[in-house]
Amino acid sequence: MKEADIRFIKLLILVNGAVPLALLVWDQAHNRLGANPQNFLILTTGMMTLIFLMLTMAVTPLRKITGLNWLIQFRRMLGLCAFFYGCLHFLCFFSLDREFSISSTLSEMVKRKYLIVGCTALLVMVPLAVTSTNGMIRRLGGKRWRALHRLAYVAAIAGVVHYYMQVKADVRQPLVFAAVLAVLLGYRLVNDWRQRKPMPAPATPTLSKP
Amino acid sequence: MIVVYHLKDSNKISSGEVTPEAVYFNRRTFIRAGILAASAVATGVAYRHLNRVGHGKVNTATIQGVITRPVAAADTNEFRVTDKETSLQDITHYNNFYEFSTDKEGVAPASANFDTKGWQVAVGGLVQRPKVFDLDALLKISPPEERIYRMRCVEAWSMVIPWVGFSLSKLLDVVEPLSSAKYVTFQTLLDPRRMPGQRSSVLNWPYVEGLRIDEAMHPLTILASGLYGRALPPQDGAPIRLVVPWKYGFKGIKSIVKISLVDSQPRTTWNEYAPDEYGFYANVNPHVDHPRWSQVTEQRIGEFGRRRTLMFNGYEEQVGHLYTGMDLRKDF
Numbered sequence: 001m002k003e004a005d006i007r008f009i010k011l012l013i014l015v016n017g018a019v020p021l022a023l024l025v026w027d028q029a030h031n032r033l034g035a036n037p038q039n040f041l042i043l044t045t046g047m048m049t050l051i052f053l054m055l056t057m058a059v060t061p062l063r064k065i066t067g068l069n070w071l072i073q074f075r076r077m078l079g080l081c082a083f084f085y086g087c088l089h090f091l092c093f094f095s096l097d098r099e100f101s102i103s104s105t106l107s108e109m110v111k112r113k114y115l116i117v118g119c120t121a122l123l124v125m126v127p128l129a130v131t132s133t134n135g136m137i138r139r140l141g142g143k144r145w146r147a148l149h150r151l152a153y154v155a156a157i158a159g160v161v162h163y164y165m166q167v168k169a170d171v172r173q174p175l176v177f178a179a180v181l182a183v184l185l186g187y188r189l190v191n192d193w194r195q196r197k198p199m200p201a202p203a204t205p206t207l208s209k210p
Numbered sequence: 211m212i213v214v215y216h217l218k219d220s221n222k223i224s225s226g227e228v229t230p231e232a233v234y235f236n237r238r239t240f241i242r243a244g245i246l247a248a249s250a251v252a253t254g255v256a257y258r259h260l261n262r263v264g265h266g267k268v269n270t271a272t273i274q275g276v277i278t279r280p281v282a283a284a285d286t287n288e289f290r291v292t293d294k295e296t297s298l299q300d301i302t303h304y305n306n307f308y309e310f311s312t313d314k315e316g317v318a319p320a321s322a323n324f325d326t327k328g329w330q331v332a333v334g335g336l337v338q339r340p341k342v343f344d345l346d347a348l349l350k351i352s353p354p355e356e357r358i359y360r361m362r363c364v365e366a367w368s369m370v371i372p373w374v375g376f377s378l379s380k381l382l383d384v385v386e387p388l389s390s391a392k393y394v395t396f397q398t399l400l401d402p403r404r405m406p407g408q409r410s411s412v413l414n415w416p417y418v419e420g421l422r423i424d425e426a427m428h429p430l431t432i433l434a435s436g437l438y439g440r441a442l443p444p445q446d447g448a449p450i451r452l453v454v455p456w457k458y459g460f461k462g463i464k465s466i467v468k469i470s471l472v473d474s475q476p477r478t479t480w481n482e483y484a485p486d487e488y489g490f491y492a493n494v495n496p497h498v499d500h501p502r503w504s505q506v507t508e509q510r511i512g513e514f515g516r517r518r519t520l521m522f523n524g525y526e527e528q529v530g531h532l533y534t535g536m537d538l539r540k541d542f
Binding site for chain 1: 242245246249254260300308516
């Protein structure tokens with residue numbers, strides 16, 4: 001794949017990843033986030049995190065099914081979008097719900113299991129984002145990098161569980177995410193069982209030319 | 211596309227035969243810009259579809275002869291709080307009414323065509339004079355009063371709503387409860403054809419609620435048939451609902467068809483769904499957390515920052531005595 005094509009794919013994800021944020025900012029500026037904009041911001045950024053996590057995890061199955069290896073180029077940017085919205089989600093909670101109070105944020109986290117689960121999901125994504133550069137992939141080596149990036153599964157599972165736990169009664173939406181996640185993880189299990197490998201292994205992305 | 215392109219140093223092939231590099235790249239750039247724009251629009255449409263925000267108008271009939279001053283001379287009964295009222299738009303487009311939708315922004319559109327013609331309310335149980343009231347007859351029991359109440363949802367948001375209604379005690383006086391009546395139960399309409407949310411089993415339908423008789427007789431407890439001087443729009447519980455301002459909003463049962471006096475504590479919908487999260491009393495209490503979130507502060511709809519939640523939602527002086535000697539951590 002040409003360098004220019006890889007750059008274009010990155011731009012494509014960047015632009016599309018920025019669309020929800022742009023609409024959030026636009027709606028906020030026009031007072032169109034509904035009656036409870038604070039809650040809307042927290043919920044929507046969380047939802048975006050989950051959607052981008054699912055999209056990230058869909059890349060490998062899609063690539064294997066279609067045989068289109070260049071699809072792997074989408075994965076890093078999608079993952080970074082998920083991390084970006086995850087950080088935004090936390091910031092919205094910290095500022096709008098906890099009003100920048102570190103002590104009340106911490107005490108809430110200790111008391112509410114779903115916050116611990118959500119935090120785990122976000123923290124787990126930090127090393128993944130940090131090691132997402134070409135330089136880091138090279139430094140870690142493919143094998144170690146792949147092992148580390150299995151943490152993406154932990155982030156996705158914890159993210160969906162976090163959503164499920166905080167819903168009041170109508171769990172249909174979290175269950176949709178759980179179903180999608182089950183399919184994506186299930187595909188890996190079946191695929192690896194077929195290849196008689198013990199653990200699912202995400203592919204190392206093709207390095208763009210230095 | 212044929213573009214004549216003059217190459218300065220070209221002497222090998224005639225310039226018209228080859229697609230020049232600049233044109234080739236222009237076309238590529240053009241296609242890429244197209245893909246970018248189209249995908250961004252598609253993402254935007256998908257986002258809009260997933261994150262709808264409600265907007266709409268309220269056109270219900272104006273209620274005639276609403277008394278807008280406190281009935282009692284003293285204003286200590288807190289019939290009309292002085293907090294800034296929440297906008298009609300927000301009150302009517304941010305609703306918890308699972309009979310129509312579990313999406314608070316989605317209740318208004320889902321309930322827009324709810325038909326309340328021929329509505330009746332059956333009042334019975336342990337009473338001297340049980341009766342099935344036509345709505346008109348029920349609303350004639352007492353003149354409509356404007357009551358401006360704080361409304362605190364268990365989800366830690368709040369509003370200030372100018373209701374139109376009258377004290378539930380006026381209705382109870384008409385049917386004359388027996389001395390054995392200790393509690394009052396309420397029931398919402400059960401009709402999955404008119405209330406599409408009842409087709410899914412999110413909650414155990416029909417929605418039921420209950421009060422202790424002294425709570426039901428308290429002057430602050432009202433049957434509301436309107437807000438902002440107009441008949442209740444469907445999303446807020448048309449045609450008649452309960453409002454108990456010192457309790458969490460879910461106690462304010464909507465679209466009531468049945469009221470019954472009983473001798474023991476009745477089952478109530480949310481309490482039955484999650485007894486550790488929603489108590490029978492459900493008094494607003496900043497000292498007792500919901501297991502999954504704090505009740506210390508609340509988001510007042512229409513404000514930027516958060517407010518501290520008041521004990522009994524600010525009605526402690528009026529209702530505190532109902533609960534003397536009770537452990538409100540246990541009986542939350």
